[in-house]
Amino acid sequence: MQILGLILALISIGAVAGPVAGVVLVYQNNPVEMIVPSEIEALIDGSFGADEPFELPQYVSSSFDPSTQTLTATFSFANPFEFDLRVNSLSADVECAIHAFNLGHAELVDSVPIDAGDTAMIPVVFKWTQAAEDHFLTAHSGAASIDVELVNLGVDVSGIIIETPGSVSVNVPLPQ
């Protein structure tokens, strides 16, 4: 029975030492990769393993519909991953660029799916509030257009909520 005990002890030692020694041998030139593979390095350095850099939605253009008094700002969002994403929400506070007066809140109407490697246009809608109209009449009387800032930009991409300190400037024609 001594032999059986010896065999079992050797199995115990070999089962642990064998695979670990094998991995150490394979990664002897780069031992860090044994614990931190390249995928985790990509996560830490911010590239997230995509061929192209991951960027927040970029402002493209805006349009204003005087009949409904609705401003639509369009953002483009590129999905650099081999994985379908969904923009669940995109919102921003709208402020007068000169007076920092809060004109209201802009947001995405419906969620937008973005296929792997694709780029989608995301419309963000802002309807003038009564307070905004009052501000135009009192502070921008006679002006043909107004510069507004989209601040406190927030985007929810597949459950990841990103809030950026940056702002987007948009020139909007005023109803005459």
Add this chain to the structure above:
Amino acid sequence: MQAKINWFGIAGGIAVLLLICLSAYFPWWQLVVGENLVKANVSPIYTNFDFIGSSFTIPLLLALNISSVILMTVGGIALLIYSFKPLASYSRRLLSFGYKKPLYSLILFVVCLVAITLVVKSVWDLNVPLMGSAQTTLPSEMTQGATVSVLMVASFQWPFLLAIAAAGLCIAARFYDKKIATAQPA
């Protein structure tokens, strides 16, 4: 003379071998970040990570998983051999080797899981839940000035319960062995 068989040992051995097969496909513990953007599928048998569509594993963890597969397989087989002939001269050694393996795997798994969540919390200030969900804000050095928060949902999966059951059966086999030994005529 009635043949003595340790039924708990047979059940435990089968449960251990079944657990090894199933754990290759189903994790014991799973962490999901966002809407399946990141998934950590963790078990002592197989651990892998899905990160935005690409799957990878950590080489050292893979080595330890292989060790665990070998030890638990040998342990399960040893327990089965013992169970059919519990009174043989070599059986006590097989039992002693086999019944501990699932229990050790279970304890080490839980201890490592708790340790890893604590290390992640202390090093990166990320609150990774062991069970349930948590909204966590990523460190600013990882997010280039933006505030990035993610919902993490963690849960123990049904193979973890099977592992508890297997460990329980193996311990029961150890106790039942005493009963078999005392029932043996002098």
